[in-house]
Amino acid sequence: MIKVASYNIRKAIGTDRRRMPERILAVLNEIDADIVALQECDRRFGARTAVLPRHLLDEHSDLQPVPLARRPDSMGWHGNALLIRKSASVLAGEALHLPALEPRGAVTADVHLAGRPLRIVGMHLDLSGLWRRRQAHAVLSHLDGAVERLPTILMGDLNEWRPAGGCLADFGRDHRIVPTGPSFHARRPVGRLDRIIVSSDWIVESCGVHASRAARTASDHLPIWASLSLKN
Template sequence: MKTLRVASYNIRKAIGTDRRRSPERVLEVLNEIDADLVALQEADRRFGVRTAAIPPRLLESHSAYKPVPLNVQTDSMGWHGNAILVRKEAEVNFFDVLHLPCLEPRGATVAEVSLNGIALRAFGMHLDLSGLWRRRQAAAVIHSAAQGAAMPTVLMGDLNEWSADRGCLADFARHYSFAPCGRSFHARRPVARLDRIMHCARLHVVECGVHESAAARRASDHLPIWAELALT
């Protein structure tokens, strides 16, 4: 059975729970997870030129990943902090950025990738703190995912939703299934499932979870989540 391992990780601009900025620790965690595709949130610094939180040379020399080339800002890895990493041998067939309705600057990213004999479309997102705007943003992502050719689709990110099944979660649930990964926030003592992985009916979850290594508890205030997916 052919599978792909995907992951979602809010790296908090590489600032750990000890308030130290260390992209090396983030890469250590990514190497531990060993995913084929990773959706990152807060992958760029928030102010100024918004440079990538993980320097490109460091990513190239200390990981198995390359960023999907969004071609938006020269020094940034992502779009409003959202980035997608794939294995260096993966073929990126399409990529784009999504402009989301927002109270504060928000966006999402999408990439179509071929790896391990599977062609997959992946969305990465970081939704608003406001419940009303989260639902509007969820509607925009759902609409975008419904466009174009039908293909296996996974949606990942920090949804910022504290409820168990209401708000934007209920909106997404009408179209996608949730991988039961577990609680990812706060990294030192996880109490909430803010980070989510969702998939269409053409995919099923073989295995999933929250990555709770010692390095992950230090590298960010969110723990990364992951899912092993196979074609239905």
Template sequence: MNRAASDSTFKLVSYNIHKAIGIDRRRDPLRILNVLSEVDADIVILQEADRRFGMRERTLPDILVEQHTDYVPVPFDVQNDSMGWHGNTIMVRRGIDVLEHDILHIPYLEPRGVVTASVRLPAGAEVSVFGMHLDLSGLWRMRQARAISTLARAAQEQRPTLLAGDLNEWRPKGGCLKEFARHFTLLDCGRSFHSQRPLGRLDRIMHSASLEAIKTGVHHSALASHASDHLPVWATFRLPA
């Protein structure tokens, strides 16, 4: 990793890592970490970072994260040996201070949750981020979007706010996207699912009006196309003056 947040910009990535299982059906956490190194973001939002059943063990061992990346996982400490909350987690580049963090309960049909953290960037600016993985049911996605929007609107009264994750929304503008768009700017980073032949814009990044998105994209490298069934989406933001 060689990029770092400048005085006025920072980069965020959202990535559904599919429990570190690639399209070859092999669990390979180091491959996921190498993809993150390619993207080289300052703030990382992950989905499916824990196994779904049993003890829900983390799929990215601490020792590998420490030895092979410049990231520090936000310590949600929900369950022993889990990395996040219902598979959602946040990591930040070393040098970024975590001021607050929490898990959020939302309405659900399947087990779902949201993670959030407020961080201070090296330049001194503070931002709040929300990471999520929404339901497969459109009705429940709408309910979840309303609940998350309410919480994120409260957060943006204190700091510029970002939301990111796998929204599971196939419609380009409808469904839960319409609900989020009432209060936040939705970025179209590009098609991120399936990693072998991207068709769906399931992975999204959203932001409050106090932030300016200056560049967005989907990271579609040879490694990323095999590491998970999703591709990472990213955005670079300019901080408010």
């Protein structure tokens, strides 16, 4: 069984409007996931530097970033990054361009974890419903075009307020939407904007929203998580 999580860290700016990457790291350590998809993990302008310094991860975490960044000081691609256990290995990784009016992207990686290869996708979709669906189609087309089929986990901030329509309907045709719960706003969560989506290879053992005291302050989104096991 593995544990996965998705977390929009809002550039490490908390609900108190202070930028404190140490709080994000503390929340990640509380969750103790094997795989994490991060959104808004780089600053938006200039050199787009990572808001979680690599030395903090190296010294105070069992997680390592999948090397997907296109800029030397960034952690991810358009703010999307994937973290995996230091004991896991990266088999392949790719940054995906998504159709959008403003810069949007997704990241994908094949990793070897828990004795077998897995495929992960991290994404942060558009505020516009039309563009969200176009972006969902782009992600699904990329997965459909892969030479090798692997057990797949898709995670991220989908910005979809509807419970089952829009891009969720697109992802849900061949995948399962994990019922993690509302994660936005962190102080009073009512929106299920953050989602974990899995291929049919997976059994969802448990899932939820991590709503610790630290998480309610570290970002305006709460992290979501799921414990998964592969079908025989």
